[in-house]
Amino acid sequence: MNKLKTAVADFGWPRIIIFFFVVALFVAAPLVGVRVDGALSDVLSRFGQNGILVLALVPMVQAGAGLNFGLPVGIIAGLLGGTLSMQFGLSGWAGFLGAVGISLPFAVLFGWAYGLLLNKVKGEEMTIAMYVGFSMVTFFAILWLLLPYSSPNMVWGYSGTGLRTTITLDGYWTKILNDFLAIRIGRFFVFPTGLLAFFAAATGTMWLFLRSKTGTAMTAVGSNPDFARAGGVSSDRMRLVSVVVSTVFGAVGILVYQQSYGFIQLYQAPLYMAFPAVAAILLGGASVNKASMVNVLVGTFLFQAILTMTPNVINSVLQTDMSEVIRIVISNGMIIYALTRKTKVSK
Amino acid sequence: MSGKEVAGAKAPRRIALRRVVALALVAAVYLGAGAWALISGKSHTILVDNKPVGGLEAFRLLEVSIGRQEPLELGRGERDKFAVQGQRHRVKIDLMNGTDPVEATIALPYDAKMVLLSLPKLVAGVEPAWEPFETGQDAPAPVADELPEELFGAAIDLAPPEAGAD
Amino acid sequence: MKTPFKLPSAARVRRFAADNVVVLIFLSVTAIAVPSSNLSASYIIQDLLTRYGRNAFLVFSLLLPIMAGMGINFGMVLGAMAGEIGLIFAVDQGIAGVQGLLYAVLVGAPIAVLLGWIAGQVLNRARGREMVTGYILGFFMDGVYQFVVLYLMGAIIPITSKAITLSRGYGIRNTLGLDSVRQSLDKLLKLELGPFDLPMATYLVIALLALFIVWFRRTKLGQDMRAIGQDQTVSHSAGIPVERTRILAIVISTLLAMVGQIIFLQNMGNMATYNAHRQTGFFAAAAILVGGASVAKATIPNVLVGVGLLHLMYIVVPPAGARLFGSAQIGEYFRDAMSYAVIALALALHAWRKRANAESARAGLRGAASGAVQPAKTEGGAE
């Protein structure tokens, strides 16, 4: 009984409430005429679509650099990869993989510079990360206008220069992962095999990375920087590595997101993309300084389930669209909960 | 701890009394200011009307002003409006015929949003010279984009486009 | 306060530059953009004068939390929301003019106090990361605000005016016309000085606020906030109620932000019901940091300089962008990027400087210092 109590306290009431909320949504769905299989199909594809962006948060949390509100730095690298790949006329698998390949060097470079900055500012990383992300996104908004992109599918038709706000991936790599070996069951349910396999591979890579010597050192730095230092590990270096890895996963994550969504969104679109990812990982049970693969999987699933189900179910029940309010309150409430929780630094 | 230094602890009861009085004063000022703002800030629309009414002739041409606002010129059968605040207003009508301007004070009820003030009635001294005016028309229907933009914009929603077709 | 250390002039210049690098960067960008914008001096000055009246009050609301060591109060958007709720009621009740503003303030005040108190409680639980928590708290409350204004108003909270209600019968429309109170404060005491219009009443209110801040610093509470801002542990052991004082700092800041938002909106003349507050914290933070403030220290001149510089850039950069790149859009992105970068840079510089200071403070303890424990000057001082 006592154990249950501490387990509940550890997990946190907000998470439990949200968990039951999601269960209630699924139970209520058929009662109000929402198809569960269709909804589940949606949830699965959104799960794969967003998962890698959530996964990208893990290394920095583990290294003690906090929640990566600067995820847009990686997203920008991904956008560069995607747009350049299109510009070079690559399509299909070559296009998608090309996009990933092109984005990686940018991600490493950006992540490295961003990590150097974060190392200078231990303590207020999260606020600074947020603003680094914001300024990166807006600076790149200028570049989207100025860079000499020329592919007619991407630039504004009337002026012939400057990328469009939304670029369709149709004819390039729309849903290339989603549709790969996808299994259709009935009219409403599609299992996005390729997408989930890719996500699983990414999760596996992260898992292996955390078990490597470097990953172990990184976890130790996050758990107790003084211990790691005494063990001959440079915490600055480990934090830098974690930021780079996080940025790389952010870049890949946005490419996966876009192929599933079918569009590349530029300009202000990436501005707030870190927040739902952060909310998801926290919802999955991560704290500001500890996160695992399980947190990512559970959190992403729950969060996407809420996003998918609330508009349908709540609208049917209340006859009004409260889903926006609900998701703002839940996602930000989750972040505040994590930030105000006494970080259990056992000392 | 800091209280002692200030209060001097000499006359705690007098201090307590002072506080009560002071707080009461604040409450009074708060409520008073609110009441003042509510009453004197309440806006009304006065339609000034120069049309024949109940056997009274309209004037050929007149200049009407309310309070210190710029006067308006009204020809026969014309109507215009003043936006005013507060309930008591001085109306000044110059009939432009060499006679002295007519002045009158009207008092409106607090909840009258819009009143129709008949100038012939006012000049003739008929009380009340005004009557409530209902527009009858409702607020225009909001267009679709009147709903708030989403905070996270594109970041979260976006069910895969074809999923929406289900 | 006197400076006991006389630095050689070169070092002093370098130190000045290091302390004001944010201001200097901003100045140089603006200096380039002003001529390229091709705007007339009188246009720029008039626009600046208007923007001072519109924005300065909001920026002032950041001063006290900085003094109390809580960093930049991004939670000030809670105050902005309270002000907007006040304005909704003023418009709904048909209260016009300055009275309408007063009414909005009176309605907004208790809401702001409540929200400020909540924010203070939350921030007290998030020591060391007040800024990011305040920022997210703003997002969170945005959801609550939307719930209240979009779903409760007209349904549970009585709203009489159909003109501001959505056609479905409840919820406030996306855009709220503020014609009844539009610039009523600005017009109250308008001074025409040559080609310029000066909203003297607004300036007067801002000046009164500045006086209030000056006075407040000299009160016991102000002194306590300064103490807590520097060392919470010492303040606590001296008997200063740390948590309560921090909450008070946030409550006052929220109240001021409430008034500031009302002043801002009366100048704008209409209100984006669900968006008006979203950028409030960002603009205020950028302004005070551009003015040379840091997360730990901010003064009234910082506010005045910052509002001027930031808005000068906001005025001149889009037309400059249009002329240089053929796209005003570029200028707009550029000024946003600059403002975001300035916040990031100012925060980073502060964190970095804090570490450098901590290290130099211990410099005396390093090295195999010969002789007695302390440097020689110590001994002379005590005699």
Next chain:
Amino acid sequence: MPDDTPLLSLEGITKDFYGTTVLRDVTFALKRGEILGLVGENGAGKTTLMRILFGMPVIAETGGFGGTVRIDGQPVSFRNPFDALDAGIGMVHQEFSLIPGFTTTENIMLNREPSRRNVAVDLFGPRMATLDRPAMTTRATKAIERLGVELDPDMLVSEMPVGHKQFTEIAREIDRENVKLLVLDEPTAVLAESEAEILLDSLRRLAAQGISIIFISHRLHEITAVADRVVVLRDGQLVKDTSAKGVEVREIAAWMVGREVDANARVRSDRKYGGPALEVERLWVDMPGETVRDVSFSVREGEIFGIGGLAGQGKLGIPNGIMGLFAAGGTVRLHGKHVELDAPRAALDAGMAFVSEDRRGVGLLLDESLDWNIAFTAMQVKGSYLKRWLGGLFSLRDEKAMRALAEQYIEQLEIKCTGHRQKAKELSGGNQQKICLAKAFALEPNLLFVSEPTRGIDVGAKKLVLDKLRHYNRDEGTTIVMVSSELEELRAICDRVAIVDEGRIAGILPPDAPLADFGLLMAGERAAEASA
């Protein structure tokens, strides 16, 4: 005013923490205007006694205390330090509790500022009163004058020399109108000698004004210079309460460290040492609270070298500096090879290992499992416990090997735990210490630093830990440098013991040297005097 009631009397004060008695029946009294020198080793009970006097909450939280505290003959019991302050007791701490950006005046008057009321006070309460700056300056100046020192009332604390900070702090305490008793805990620790002199003068002035003073210092000559009476605590008991007149420093030192039984010290004839293993020259270490200023020594191969001294004197800084955990300078050579400072990795690579005194802060990953804790350093430094894949292209943790290692040490060191997956934070202090030892042993070092190995662990574990160290030294031939506050422990297992005082080595003694000599070295007397 002839008043025979002592200002303060402590009667039969007894206190235990979770069954460990730290104070036993301590009784003494203090007269008005008297200066009492309170002396004792670390852990003798001084701090606990002062905590009881000030009603620190920690005392009540751990079950209160026995005995009576009387002020002016009336029994008192303070619920918190503010009660004690109200009753006229002031405390000056070792660490400065000053606001750096405030002036002298503002600090002296902190939270007691004289102020003027105004309308806002009625509206929003007393904190809206404006400060009366002139009155503040006047009162601060008066307090400074009472001390008989010169301080600029408008100088910022952050720009002050250390001595001024100390005086500011004292001035703050004596500004209270009702102050009767002042407790100073090592006030001279941070001061230069000339400043310390001025401080002692100030204390005499205050005593002459009728303020009683409890003066805690390890510098025994200061005690003999300023105190009217000396009270010596040892192991929680009062061993001496005597007039300071005619008392010699050496006597006090002997009272302080003297144990009834002196059986532990042993003379070892069977010890053989090789050449120099570790040579340290002019080492300085910037470790907060444990600053090392200028230390040189050399340790022989196969030796167990002890470093002792009172807390805060810098003994802990020595291993921490050599291992690169704090900024350090000087020369360190291991087996003749130069060791880079400020680089933990270099120290580890050179073959040194360190068991930190800060077990929970530095020694352990509290939130991780035991196998992680034990294997981590060896994995990072030596690349052990890794499994290589794809021809060494990348390597993963070898959880099996880690488990085997953990289990080996769990058995060998008799670590009580539920298994190698248990989290380190769930173990008792003694078992945590064994984990730290295991971590160091896993590195197979040729020189091992052990810092405070027995602090905060129970008797059984203490013995085991010390035995393990002794056997490790004997069986593996590993040179050990052991830093400890427990003099007995050092004398029991070390071949030589160095005593550190004020960041320097005061002297190196054989373990069987007379106790009083150790005491004198700790009290800041030079080696020459001690061996006399």
